[in-house]
Amino acid sequence: MLDDFMVRATLAGIGVAFAAAPLGCFVVWRRMAYFGDATAHAAILGVALSLAFSMSIFVGAVIVALLMALTVSFLSGRGYAMDTLLGVLAHSALAFGLVAVSFLSGIRIDLMAYLFGDILAVSRGDLAVIWGGALLVILLIFWRWSALLTATLNEDLAYANGIDPKREQLALTVALAVTVAVAIKVVGVLLIAAMLIIPAAAARPLSRTPEGMALIAGLIGTLSAVIGLRAAYVFDTPAGPSIVCVAAMIFLVSSVLRGFQTAR
Amino acid sequence: MNLVEVKDLSVSYGAQKVLSGVSLNVTAGEIVTIVGPNGSGKTSLLRAIIGAVKPVKGRVGRAQGVKLGYVPQRLHIDETLPMTVSRFLKLPGGVGQAQIDRALKQAGVPDLSNAQLSKLSGGQFQRVLLARALIGKPDLLLLDEATQGLDQRGSAAFYQQIEQVRQETGCAVLMISHELHVVMSASDRVICLNGHVCCEGTPAVVASAPEYRALFGTGTGGALALYRHEHDHGHDHSDHAHDHDHKEAAQ
Numbered sequence: 001m002l003d004d005f006m007v008r009a010t011l012a013g014i015g016v017a018f019a020a021a022p023l024g025c026f027v028v029w030r031r032m033a034y035f036g037d038a039t040a041h042a043a044i045l046g047v048a049l050s051l052a053f054s055m056s057i058f059v060g061a062v063i064v065a066l067l068m069a070l071t072v073s074f075l076s077g078r079g080y081a082m083d084t085l086l087g088v089l090a091h092s093a094l095a096f097g098l099v100a101v102s103f104l105s106g107i108r109i110d111l112m113a114y115l116f117g118d119i120l121a122v123s124r125g126d127l128a129v130i131w132g133g134a135l136l137v138i139l140l141i142f143w144r145w146s147a148l149l150t151a152t153l154n155e156d157l158a159y160a161n162g163i164d165p166k167r168e169q170l171a172l173t174v175a176l177a178v179t180v181a182v183a184i185k186v187v188g189v190l191l192i193a194a195m196l197i198i199p200a201a202a203a204r205p206l207s208r209t210p211e212g213m214a215l216i217a218g219l220i221g222t223l224s225a226v227i228g229l230r231a232a233y234v235f236d237t238p239a240g241p242s243i244v245c246v247a248a249m250i251f252l253v254s255s256v257l258r259g260f261q262t263a264r
Numbered sequence: 265m266n267l268v269e270v271k272d273l274s275v276s277y278g279a280q281k282v283l284s285g286v287s288l289n290v291t292a293g294e295i296v297t298i299v300g301p302n303g304s305g306k307t308s309l310l311r312a313i314i315g316a317v318k319p320v321k322g323r324v325g326r327a328q329g330v331k332l333g334y335v336p337q338r339l340h341i342d343e344t345l346p347m348t349v350s351r352f353l354k355l356p357g358g359v360g361q362a363q364i365d366r367a368l369k370q371a372g373v374p375d376l377s378n379a380q381l382s383k384l385s386g387g388q389f390q391r392v393l394l395a396r397a398l399i400g401k402p403d404l405l406l407l408d409e410a411t412q413g414l415d416q417r418g419s420a421a422f423y424q425q426i427e428q429v430r431q432e433t434g435c436a437v438l439m440i441s442h443e444l445h446v447v448m449s450a451s452d453r454v455i456c457l458n459g460h461v462c463c464e465g466t467p468a469v470v471a472s473a474p475e476y477r478a479l480f481g482t483g484t485g486g487a488l489a490l491y492r493h494e495h496d497h498g499h500d501h502s503d504h505a506h507d508h509d510h511k512e513a514a515q
Contacts, residue, residue, distance in 0.1 A: 029345045146356040153339065153347075153355070157396075159316035160334035160406075161356050207346045208380070 002127070005120055009229055012122040012130050013243060016186045016195060017221025019134035019179050021203075022141045022214040024196035024221075026172055028204070029152050033197050034083060035072060038090035040180045040192035042068035044097030047114050047184065051104050058129050061181035068093060069173040094189075117188035117240030119229070126185055133182035137175045144171045149210055187240040194244045199224065202251035205258030220250050265292050267330050267404045267436055268313055272322035275308050282308045284460055285322070290404060295430060295437040297447045299470075300457035301479055306440040307337060309457065310408050313438070333402030333435070335393045335410045341381045349384075350377045353396050363399055370432065371395035372425050387418045391425070398429065405429070407439035419443055423450050444480065 002008055027036050043061040050060025072089060076082055101111060110118070122130070141148065151158040151165040158165045183192045199221040200213065207213035228243030235242075266289045275283040283305040290296050298306050311317045313324055314334050326332075341347065353364045368374050371394040376384070384392060390410055397405055407426070411419030427450055430437055441447040448454065448467040455464040462475035470476050 029342055031342070150356045152345070153341070153352075154336055156311060156314065156316050156336050157334065157339070158356075159311075160314040160332055162315075163356060201344070204344055204346065208348060209346055209351050211351075213346055 002124055005122075006229065006233065008122045008124070008127055009119045009239065010226060012119055012127055012186050013225030013229060014222050015127075015130045015134040016179075016183045017199065017225050018218055019137040019175075019182065020195045021199055021218035021221050023137060023172070023175050023179055024198075024200035025203075025210065025214045025217055026141075026148060026152065027176075027196050028200045029210075030172075032172075033193065034086040034090065035069070036176060036180075036193045036196050038072055038086045038093065039065045039069045039176050040183075040189045041090045042093035042097070043180050043184055043192075044114060044189045045093055045100055046097075046181075047189075048097050048100035048104065051109065052100070057184070058133070058181050061184055062177050064093075065177035065180045066174065069177055073169060073173060113188070114184060115188045115190050116238060117184070117186050117191065119186045119239045119243075120232075122185055130182045130185065133178045137178050140171060140175050144168060148172065187243060191240055191244050194247065195221065198244065198247040198251050202247065202254045205254050205261070220247065224250060265327060266290065266325075267292055267327050268438070269325040269327075270309075270313065270322070271325065273309070273312060273319050273324065274321035275305065275312055275317055276320050277308075282459065283312070286457070286461055287322075288455055288461065288464070290436050290438050292403065293430070293434050293436050294452040295427075295439070295450060296453045296455060297451040298438070298440045298455045298457050299442075299444060299447065299476075299480075300462075304458040306457055307408055310334075310406050310438070310440060313406065327403075330404060331400055331402045333397030333400060333405045335390070335397045335405070335407045337408040337410075337440075338412060339389075339393060343382055345382075347381045348377070349379050349381060349392050352381055352392065353399055355396075359399055364395075367395040367399040368392075370398050370429055372421075386413045387422070390414065390422060394422075394425070394429075398433070401433065402435055404436045404438060407437065407441075409440050409442060411441070411443065423447070426450070 027033060043065045046061035046064030047057055049055070049064065050057045053060075068089065072086060075085055101109060113121070147158070147163045148168050148171065150161055150163055151168040155165040158168070179196070180189070180192050183195060187195055199217040202220050203213045203216035206216050224243050224247035228246040229239055231237065231246065232239040232242040269289045271287050273283055273286040274281065286309060298309065300306050308317060312319055314332060349368070350361070350364050353359060353367060364377060365374070368376060371391040373388055373391040373395065376388060376392060381389070381392070394410070405426070411422050414422060426437060426439070429435065439447075448471065451467055453464065454467050454470040456462040456470055456473070456476045456479065458479055462479065463470055463473040465473070
């Protein structure tokens, strides 16, 4: 079954959708969309470094994404507005990454594969890394779920319950870095934030509880991956962007549904 | 028995000192109110007690196994976060539906269990926050301007609810409030704070203390300090004409 590249691609897409769904909910609730973008853009620098030092791309991307996320956490609240800070860091990381890749003259690299993903080329080994990383993220978030939710609602409320919001923030940061690293192959660094935010945002009008929203986001992400891949095959379009397009259309439908609900 | 004992507490945010040398304690079952002008460190004091800020000096001691219930000043629930009242009360975990129903009843909102948090009115929301603070059967309830944004009737009703909760559960209450007239009548003890403890004691003692009057008497034309009687004031307002004071108070 895994011999078929479409099967491998679909499984890879579903793996990323599962990890991105609960994490994406927190990104939406905590207004971290730009934060996710910055972390994802930094990963291209990680790719360049991995290729330069012949490391696994996954490891390089995790390390650089984590460093980026920690830098943002550290610098926030130190004199710059958060969106300015993230705008500076996200785009400089991307620019430095692209420049760094150009130095690697000895190796022929398909840059597009890292920017927009190369899901149809997912190997069995890639699949193992993607599902391993996705399971790690899901377990981490499942384990910290209540504490994360409490800290997301209000930091002082968390302290009063004996929860350290900074520790929960760190857990999210690690989860984000791992998700970015496993998603590079699937949707590429430029569209990772879309996989985090769009399914979660589309799930919002359909949910009454945080848990419900995470589950529905997972379903929407999975649906987007399956339909998007199929569409890419039929219409011969790029796979990663096709997945994001499907997610965006589901978001549109769910927003319209909400419009009807409130109008009633 | 002292539930919480604050000794010589100093708190700073960066170079800015907000509290210095604050000592206070709360004993079982009493209602203590902290009053003070904006920026006097009231919220910082509560945050230090729940452990959200680290003191630069001094310490916050809690009695063995004492349970705190905290009602924050305001809580913004992001529209993107779907949350029913009962799910909110279950955070961070280990609470059953029976306890939720009991806490909501104690807080005076028994029927809100399935409502969405983002759809509640200001008064309902404060009561849900109160219910969440009550759910762990706290020995000490900490309220940070819990009636902010409520109208006078709403806040009076809220304080009555607090008094009733105290009678039912016997928990102590440490609260911050701006509404001096309501608070003064409902408190066992008042602490007047302005970076340090200016004065403290029963409402009557604090109301007649010159430090309290210096903070709340001038500038407001005496209107705020005069919660009790128009004639028990005036002599220490040397910079005000007396009849001016009376006019303001009579309004």
